[in-house]
Amino acid sequence: MKRVFEMWFDAKIIELHTYVKNSKAELGKNGVRIQSSKKDGDFTIYTVVEKGIVSEKRYSNIALRNHCEEEIKRLLGLTE
Numbered sequence: 001m002k003r004v005f006e007m008w009f010d011a012k013i014i015e016l017h018t019y020v021k022n023s024k025a026e027l028g029k030n031g032v033r034i035q036s037s038k039k040d041g042d043f044t045i046y047t048v049v050e051k052g053i054v055s056e057k058r059y060s061n062i063a064l065r066n067h068c069e070e071e072i073k074r075l076l077g078l079t080e
Helices: 002-029 061-075
Strands: 032-040 043-050 053-060
Touching (some): 002 032
Antiparallel strands (some): 043 053
16 A cells, blocks of 8 residues: 555655646746745745746745745645
């Protein structure tokens, strides 16, 4: 059973990476790109370039973690 679950996890990880890659490509088509990110204590600061305009976005690391967990649950079909 362990091998089967490892294969399933590997397939889901590839699926999630593909989803992220496609999302970045879609943002790029609309002139949006994440230039950089850096951690500042309990926050992560993203430098975003949107149609030539540079801005910084600050997000709580806890909120980012919670949102990512919920999104991954949704993508894996684990939501209630």
